[in-house]
Amino acid sequence: MGHAMEWLGLHFITSLPDSGQIILNCVHDPFLVLLAYLVACVGCFATLDMAERVAHAENHTSQIRWRWVGTGCLAGGIWAMHFVGMLAFQAPVEVHYQLPVTVFSLVIALLASWLAMRTLSLPDLSVRQCFKSSIGIGLGIATMHYVGMAAMRTNAVAYYQPDLFVLSIAIAIGAALIALLLSRHLRNGMGMFHQLFKYGASLLLGGGIIGMHFTAMAAFNLVLPSGQALQPSNASSHLQLALTVAVMTLLIIGSSISAALADKKLQHKDHDLQRVNSLLSQLDQARMSLQQVAHYDALTNLINRRGFNQIFAEKLMEKTNEGGMLAVLFLDIDHFKRINDSLGHDAGDELLKVIAGHIKSSIRSHDDVVARFGGDEFCLLIDLHDREEARQMAQRIMLKMKEPIELAGRRMVMTTSIGISLFPEDGKTCEELLKNADLALYQSKGSGRNGLNFFSANLKTRATLELQLEEELRHALREDTGLMLYYQPIYDLKTGQVSKLEALIRWQHPVHGFLVPDRFIAIAEANGLIAELDNWVLRKACEDLGELSRQGCEELKIAVNCSPLNLAREELADEIERALRSAGVAPHRLELEVTENALMGNIANTLVLLRQIRALGVSLSIDDFGTGYSSLAYLKRLPLNTLKIDRSFIQDIPKATQDMEIVQAIIVMAHTLHLQVVTEGVETFEQYQFLENHGCDFVQGYLLSRPVPLAELLPVLNEINQRKHTYTPITSLSLAHGTTALM
Incomplete structure (x- = not known):
């Protein structure tokens, strides 16, 4: 017999014996070999998929969950591949396996798979880290295989050829390295090409793992001492067991892949929902901004004519139903055009801001509405109990306006003309009340400015007459x-x-x-x-x-x-x-x-x-x-x-x-x-x-x-x-x- 040695309970020989012992002729069931390869490929695909889920998981708990699912899929895939591969092995002797050692081989597969998933979970996976981790993972897979082989019990003695033994370990490390590098590349892809690449990678990795297994099996030789009888193996029971293990493993891995796919879709839906919510929020902000632009004056930050009309309509409805009085005060700044013409529009704008501040500081509460209609026209809407309150408000504004204003290095005092109309006596609609307040304002301007006037019926008569005269004057000229x-x-x-x-x-x-x-x-x-x-x-x-x-x-x-x-x-x-x-x-x-x-x-x-x-x-x-x-x-x-x-x-x-x-x-x-x-x-x-x-x-x-x-x-x-x-x-x-x- 050639030179033999023992390491970790395994027998190594450099050459097979010449006599006294029978070298058994062992073969593999082709169907079960293909089944083992399928299980290996599915396990690799599941691992790549879980690594992708870990990379895209949005919280730490989700990352841990998918890491353990990936560990289970990889360990189950490798171990089931090994188990089916062993059942595919047909020897002319009685073979059985020790359960504790077989379970221990599964534990080793879990540890190697956990190391692989932990490495794949690193946020920035470098090539150097891939090399370091692939050694541990490859050794773990090889150990799982050889511990599983050690669980085999038979009359024949198992011997291993050292060169093929080492080659199988190298293949295991190489397969682990390729798996890590591919997973690193597949992290951020998407679409049809990405999916096809993942399928191809799974076939390649499955080939690597099963290649390691059968390289190890090629290193394995059974030697039966002379005098021992040969017994045919029970192929049908092996087939049944292999199918059971393979189907269960495939179902578990398939369920995990389905769960990952469902989670991915849910996450996409969640992202879509978040994006929709974000868009709705942006639209809401845009609507608010547009409403601000539509209803507020950009210069003075007072409401504009549109915003005023909206509030006015609401207040009128309220007063019509519940009773009460309203006053509309129309204000026009006297000789404002001179400021624009002499000091420029920028100075005019600054003056309008100050005047808007004066008017706002003159009102009594938030219930009083101040608006700028454009140019130097302002309008107030106030609740009141008698007309004297409107007069007091107008006088308060006129008094406030007399405070000197520093503008463009000059100290000036502005005055205002005010026209007032009252609800319900001067009108029942927004248009009527605004028009009547404007007529009263026109009267104030005509009376020498810096004054206030209430609307009266004769103003309307005069306005009607003036309108008629205007039309007739146009006709006379034409x-x-x-x-x-x-x-x-x-x-x-x-x-x-x-x-x-x-x-x-x-x-x-x-x-x-x-x-x-x-x-x-x-x-x-x-x-x-x-x-x-x-x-x-x-x-x-x-x-x-x-x-x-x-x-x-x-x-x-x-x-x-x-x-x-x-x-x-x-x-x-x-x-x-x-x-x-x-x-x-x-x-x-x-x-x-x-x-x-x-x-x-x-x-x-x-x-x-x-x-x-x-x-x-x-x-x-x-x-x-x-x-x-x-x-x-x-x-x-x-x-x-x-x-x-x-x-x-x-x-x-x-x-x-x-x-x-x-x-x-x-x-x-x-x-x-x-x-x-x-x-x-x-x-x-x-x-x-x-x-x-x-x-x-x-x-x-x-x-x-x-x-x-x-x-x-x-x-x-x-x-x-x-x-x-x-x-x-x-x-x-x-x-x-x-x-x-x-x-």
Whole structure:
């Protein structure tokens, strides 16, 4: 017999015996070998799947659970493969297995599998860790196999060939290393290709494990001492047992894989649910943001018109059902446009924030609603028991507004106009109450601003009348009916002749009769008709100049009033040029009268426009001088020809010495600036004489003539022009005739 040695209860031989013993011819059942391979592959697939579940588990408990399931699947797969492989082994001797040793081999398989799953659970699995762990796992699998072989009891003696023994261990370590590396690669994959790769990897690993098993079996030899009888093995009982073990193992592993798959789907559903919840949360936040944008003013953080209307409707419903009063306060900041024009929109925005703070600090409780409707318009909605509460609230706001505001290095005080309407007496709907509060606000503005007004029925009547007048004025302009020009002579004190006429618009209304400008100019300005109206006056005045030339008055000039709103339009110079060219009138015969406040509104733009008008050859006159806030520094820069003193300075002369001194000073100042002076509103001879004595250039007023239509103008002009030639009767003419024909 060749050299033999023993290690850990296993017999190793370098060469088989020559005589005295029978080397048994052992074979394997092909069906059970395939069954063993199938069990090995399924066990490997389950292990790779469980490793993936551990990697994607969302909590520590879940990781531990899937690690132990993976350990069971791997251990069960390897051990069942070994057990079925051993049952596939057919020897011509009686073979049986010791149960305790067989169970011990299963424990070793569990330990090796636990080490494998623990390694696969590491968050960052390096190649070095794979090498280290694969040695332990491979040795564990090999140990399980050889302990399982040691459980075999038979009359023959088992011997192992050392080289194949070592090779089987190396294959076990190699299979473990490949399993770890593949699992590391498969951690984060998904989709069809990933699944196919996992199947392929399972077949490869199953081949590795069963390769190790049959390499170990190739190292195994049974030697029967001579004289022992050969006995056939019970193949049918082995087949039955192998099938039972394989099926049970496959069922357990299959159940584990199914559980893992179900958990994966549940986790995906959970993720989808979380994503849906997250999206719903984001949508909710977006809706809230949109609602904030839709219902709140971004600048002042007050609610806007839409938000106000929503609350207003709810409050109205509540008060309608339960009874009680509400007040709507409409606020408008006086002369706010000047701040924007002079200091810029950024300063205007800062001012609005401060004003919004003032209004909010004036309200009584959270029940009072403050809104910004846009621009410098604010609106309040308050609960109240009597109308006096609304007045007190408005006065409190007006008082708060008087606190000085530091803005752009300036200290300023703003004022506000307030209009108030009450529920239920002034209206039952949101629209009606807001409209009536707006009418009351309009009344406050018309009364000189910085005041408050409650809505009253006559305001509605006036508003209705104004609306009707607006529609009829549009019609009059469109159809060119009802509007006419009247002319008031302007007398030249140096030549004793009428040298100019002031064109004054009148409206022969079909219902209300003869209307003066005070009745409809403000309506035209408020409704965007003023440019059209001024243009009509301009064209008509130029046409009448042409007519006067044909009647022999070639030197007469006509002065036309220009609205402050129209002075802000760049097209004005072109419109004047077109009107002059169309009528064939020389530009020097037209004079444009602009008010003092209109000139000072936007001085830079106004200056450009006035220079364009002067370049045409048209004269310029500053009207109502002394009633505005013009600066002499600006006045000398403006390309003016004439200055007109307002009638308010003349009416009390000669009784009011202060007025006489003011008029004298204005005349001297105007002449210093090389301006001619016209004084309007002259009604008495004493006023006429005072102005003549102090160097006034022109006079205009009822002393000379009331405004008359073009058809009646020539007789009036002839009468006035003849007075100076008969100097003595001028007094008697003025006194006696002035009260009849001229008044």
